Amino acid sequence: MPAISIIVPIYNMEHLMRRCIDSLLAQTFTDYELLLIDDGSKDGSWSICQEYARKDPRVSIYHKENGGLSDARNYGLSKATGKYTIFADPDDWVSPEGLDCLYATAEREQADMTMCDLYREDEYSRHYVCQRPQSLQAEDVLKELFANIQGFTVNKLIRRDVYTRFGISYPKGIYGCEDQYTMAAILLHDIKIAYEPVAFYHYMYNSASLTxxxxxxxxxxxxxxxxxxxxxxxxxxxxxxxxxxxxxxxxxxxxxxxxxxxxxxxxxxxxxxxxxxxxxxxxxxxxxxxxxxxxxxxxxxxxxxxxxxxxxxxxxxxxxxxxx
Structure with missing residues (x-):
């Protein structure tokens, strides 16, 4: 059983996904599996997934009918075998030391969820986004989820059995709040939370989101x-x-x-x-x-x-x- 399952849902990302996958495979932490979930792409994404599966035995690939982001994430969770899980979006990328820091903190604190900071950037600028909660109690972090803590799952290492223990999955049929809704569902339970003051995830801001x-x-x-x-x-x-x-x-x-x-x-x-x-x-x-x-x-x-x-x-x- 690998320590971490990294799940990457992919849909029509042939022009952007290589940077993401290459950065994940360059992690200094190596005890992980990388699950590439092709959600019915119509471009060359699946061929690229196959290419990486041939190169690295840690890469597992799955091709499914298009069902949306939440469906792809749930599918990835069903195939994951790691002690912890974390997600990545194929148009973003990560710095090499991130998983090392998150895993060490999660193990030291025996945490169900380990949070960290992240970068928000575009092709011209980069901003450090601090995600330190004022309290590590689940009920307090839940409040901050609607104030100054982002609902992203890409900067949260979560024990895999949290999803099964509480019967939680990503909601299908909605767009834009899947992460936040799922994090809220998790934080309704008395889980152990830890925080690592490091940013390794580079969330790429796309101006197309404004249109x-x-x-x-x-x-x-x-x-x-x-x-x-x-x-x-x-x-x-x-x-x-x-x-x-x-x-x-x-x-x-x-x-x-x-x-x-x-x-x-x-x-x-x-x-x-x-x-x-x-x-x-x-x-x-x-x-x-x-x-x-x-x-x-x-x-x-x-x-x-x-x-x-x-x-x-x-x-x-x-x-x-x-x-x-």
Whole structure:
């Protein structure tokens, strides 16, 4: 039995997945299995998986019908044999010392979940994102999950039997909150948590995420996710904090992604009530002003201004990179 199972769900990532896999195979910690789960890719991803399986005996590959990210993660968990599990996304990459640090801490503390920091970056910049919780008690970390701790599973080494012990799996049919929902489900239980103050995971920010498809089904899915959290945390003191967090997420996604769907009047009709809550969002001041204006009937103008500012910022980053 390997110490760690690394699970990488893959869907149409032939142009990005090599860097991720190469960085995982370059870990200084070597007692692991790498599970590449091809979720019905239509490009050359499966051929690349086969190539790596031939190169390294630690690589196991699985090809399945497309079922979405949660389905691929659950499939990976069903095939994993390691004492601990951790996930990686095929468009990100990791520094070589990460698993060594996480495993040593997990074993020393006999932890069910070992958390660490991470990097958030794009092709022009890198930011260190501290994930130190104020308390290592599960009930306290659950609260912070909707405040200053990210719901990612890529920076959390989790004992594999946590999933089976509590009957937890990743929720199918939703997009964007699978990690956070699953972490909340785990943190409802009195598990042992440890923290390692190191960042090794490089979460690659993709500007294309600002132009994702949005329609009424997207809004309905967001509202369903909101109700899922409300139900999951029913009777828990964290419920209202989680509901507020998810309501903010519904509004934020609509603002950033809905410019081809919402007219200014339609956006105002749906989100006018949010005007007095914009200041609570973690956005830059000028963006908050634009969001507030959108709630008052100026959505199309506001979102065009925000994207203009964003694109200008990207141009400045590119110029700095060329000049310096």
């Amino acid at each position: 994702r498809h949005y329609d009424e089904r997207t809004y309905e899915m967001d509202m369903r996710v909101l109700e899922m959290f409300r139900t999951l945390l029913d009777g828990n003191p964290t419920q209202q904090l989680a509901v507020t967090y998810q309501e903010n997420a519904v509004f934020t996604r609509a603002f950033w992604n809905g410019r081809d769907y919402y007219s200014s009047a339609a956006f105002q009709k749906r989100f006018a009530f949010f005007r007095n809550r914009v200041n609570s969002l973690e956005e830059m001041g000028v963006i908050k002003l634009c969001m507030a204006a959108a709630c008052c009937g100026w959505y199309q103008l506001s979102v065009k201004l925000v994207f203009f500012l964003f694109e200008t910022k990207q141009v400045i980053k590119r110029l700095k990179r060329l000049l310096f």
